[in-house]
Amino acid sequence: MIRRSLWGVVAWIAGIVFVFPVIWMVLTAFKQENAAATNPPTWFFTPTLDQFALVFDRNMTPFLLNSLMASLFSTLIVVLLATPAAYALSLRPVAKWSDSLFFFISTKMMPAVAAFLPVYLLVKHLGMLDNVWTMVILYTSMNLPLAVWMMRSFLLEVPREVLEAGEVDGASLITSIRKIILPIVSPGLAATALICFIFSWNEFFLALNLTATNASTAPIFLVGFISSEGAFLARLCAAATIVSLPVLIAGWVAQNKLVRGLSMGAVK
Amino acid sequence: MGKSRIAVAAAAACALALSACSGAGTSDNASSSDGGAQEITVLMVGNPQMEDIQKLTADNFTKQTGITVKYTILPENELRDKVTQDVANQGGQYDVVTIGAYEVPIWSKNGWLHELSTQMDADTAYDKADLLKPMVTVASGEDGKMYGAPFYGESSLLMYNKEMFAAKGLTMPERPTWEQVADLAAKVDDKAGGVAGICLRGLPGWGEGVASLTTIVNTYGGTWFEKDWTPKLNAPEFKEATKFYVDLARAHGEPGVAQSGFTECLNIFSQGKSAMWYDATSAAGTVEDPNASKVAGKVGYVYAPVNKTKYSGWLWSWDWAMPKTTKKADASWKFISWATSKDYEQLVGKELGWSRVPAGKRTSTYSIPEYKDSAKAFADITLDSIANADPANPGLQPRPATGVQFVAIPEFQDLGTKVSQEIAAALTGRKTVDQALDESQKLAEAVAKNYK
Incomplete structure (x- = not known):
């Protein structure tokens, strides 16, 4: 009993340490600039909405x-493409499936900046600079390998016996996907979608270099x-707080599924 | 469960439809405005004066001319990269950009910018002769034509906390020498009370620590390069100045001087944690803003401290420039001339307050009674410091490239930053000043080879 409560304390401390920067950001957002960067830090202040x-x-x-x-479009496309791909790499493995799995992940091994120049030139020649659809395509390709790997590990959790039992009962492919596979992997699907959404939402490097005035995303707004010259910490925190809200909401909506989804691969 | 799922799906669908419209809408605007030149795009840094113009544009400029202005704000370094990329690849995404005094000579030489002299001369209402001469010099290219239209200018000055000085019975001369400043710093320093004698920039970066140090080097008779590009970083004058700066910062400077740039110093000084601060004249606006500063109204301003020269303030300006790749030169000039006109200064004064006028570029600004009144503590010193800054010879010898606190060559960003890392090592005591400057001299020699 004592041991359990001890672990509880450790978990809480770790949780607070991780969340503290976020709490501090939100607190700072309600300060005036002259209280934002004091030494020692200001804990008590009159909150203001000025920032x-x-x-x-x-x-x-x-x-x-x-x-x-x-973020939404790329996440949607990623999920639509990654799920069948993962299916063909797990439940009904195609020939040489392990090779293609590694081809997928190998695209993540090079840092984005190393491939950036050809991407920039290509986008420029296609006349697609400063276009939201360019970002949709790039974020899709950026998240696809990760999503394929994640979805594959979730699909592997589907018990073979259940699938076979369905087949014996005469379930078609569509039926077994709808009635057997999807209900089992839906937490995993939610977790994958959320991670793709977060990565696209927070992406800075590609957005900075490929957008200008029409298609700039929220992180570009933030760094502005x-x-x-001048004090900016409190305002920056206010902007950062607003920009992180959608992700927070998305996470909160999917909370129940997420906890199950993220621990799915872990319980073996 | 079923219902809530449908609700979530419906909400997502609405959001998608909404964003699809907006995405399509914006790109339509962009393409339809090509012919009519009714929209221009502006890329700028997020300094307070730029925020002000963003607020005033729609109700004034757009109303008068019918030209809408789309602003993008980026930090200095990202802006530099972005413009370089856009111009070098003929992207043509921006019609107007803000550039600093450092970029004007380099970018104009690269052929990246439209010259603006022709339009300025043709427009009598613009009154080009009213522009301060050093501002014109730093906004001009090698060919003598102007490539930037000054938006506001700054020099450097010494700020001091009058309350702290009064408490110790000290007085600050109007034109202090660095020796006097060091004496005062020793007397006013209160380590036990958490108050530093003086706040100095020490953060590595060509526009950070290097700016402050280079003005000290200038007034001690040193220079980065002689006229024939001979590097002088370990010459006696440069060493004497650097030793003075490092000793002062280590003995009476703010804690963590090697991590302090403009923003950090602004925080320290405006929290009352330092008795003096040597920095840009443009800092005065924020220091006097009660919402951002606890020392507003308690600060005195004097000239940048000197040693062998009469003045030693630096010179910087933010200018509006037109990349060569713009297709809307006329509309862009209309915007630039509005933003840098006398009328715009009046507009800011009346709408937002006289302390926020983008000053330091026109002589006439300093005869506006309301402005003089709101900035009386530092207006005259600023004007006089700018007028007496000589970007061609800021110290005791002529220079191969313009710039008071920088050398306007492309290599300087890298060189300045590396040298300031050496100096930071001296500030933290990891190296002696001699070692740091001998290393720096080698770096400068490598750069000088490109010009000899």
Whole structure:
């Protein structure tokens, strides 16, 4: 009993340590600039919404819409492509499936910046610079390998016996996908989708270099608050708080499935 | 469960439809405006003066001209990369960009920028003769034509906390020497009370620690390069200045001086944790803002400290420039001339407050009574420091390239940053000043080879 509560304390401490920067960001967002970077830190202050007003002054809606569009569409495409691919690499393995699995992951081995110049030139020649659809395509390809691997490990959790039993009862492929596989892997699907959404939402490097005025995403809006002249910490925290809200909401909506999904591969 | 799933799906579908419209809408705008030149795109840094213009554009500039302005804000380094990339690849994504005094000579030489002299001269209402001469010099290319239109300018000055000085019975001369400043720093230093004698920039970076140090080097008679590109980083004058700066910072500077740049110093000084601060004149605006500073109204301003020269303030300006790749030169010039006009200064003063006027570029600004009143503590010193900064010879010898606190060559970003890392090693005591400067000299010699 004592041992369990001890572990509980450790878990709580670890949790708070990880969440602390986020809490501090939210707290700072409600400060005036002169209380944002004091030494020692200011814990008690009169909260103000001034910084949020300044952030909304800068017209952040287009940035948020661009981010939403790039993240949602790419996540949707990734899930639609990754699930059948993972199926063909796990439950009904194609010939040389392990090779193609490694081909997928090998695209993640090179840092994005190393492949960036050809990507930039290609995008430029296609006249697709500063276009949200470019970001949709790039985020799809960026997340696809990861999603294939994740979905594969979830599909492997589907017991063979259940599938075979379905087949014996005369279930077609469509039926066994709908009635057997999907219900079992839906937590995994949610976890995969959320991770893809978060990665696309937070992506900075490609967005910085490939968008200009029409297709810029939320992270680009954020760095605009970093100024070489003047105080900006409280405002930056306010903007960062707003930008992290959608991800927080998405995570909260999928919370139940996520806990199951993320621990799915772990319980073996 | 079934219902909530449908609700989530419906919400997602709505969001998709909404964002699809907006995405399509924005790209339509961009293509339809090509012919009419009714929309221009502006890339700028997020300094307070740029935030102000963003607020004022729609109700004033767009109303008068019918030209909409789309702003993108990026930090300095990202902006530099972005413009370089766009111009070098003929991307043409931006019609107007903000550039600093450092970029003007380099980018104009590369043929990346439109010259602006022709339009400025043709427009009598613009009153080009009103622009401060050093501002014109730093916004001009090698051919003498202007490639940037100054938006606001700055020099450097010494700020001090009047309360702390009064408490110790000290007085600050209007034109201090660095020796006097070091004496005062020793007297006012209160380590036990958590107050540093003086705040100095020490953060590595060509635009950070190097800026402060180079003005000290200038006034001690040193230079980075002689006229024939001979590097002088371990010459006696450069060494004397660097030793003075390192000793002062180590003895009476703020804690963690090697990690302190403009932003950190601003925080330290405006929290009342330092008695003096040597930095940009543009800092005064934030220091005097009660929402951002606890020392507003308690600060005195004097000239940048000197040793062998009469003045030693630096010179910087943020300019509006037009990349060669723009297809909307006329509309862009309309914007630039509006943003840098006398009328715009009046507009800012009346709408947002006189302390926020983008000053330091026009002589006439300093005869606006309301501005003089709001900035009386530092306006005259700023004007005089800018007017007396000589970017061609900021110290005791002529220079091969322009720049007071920098050398306007492409290699300087890298060289300046590396040298400042050496100096930071001296500030933290990992190296002696002699070692740091001998290393720096080698780096400078490698750069000088490209020019000899």
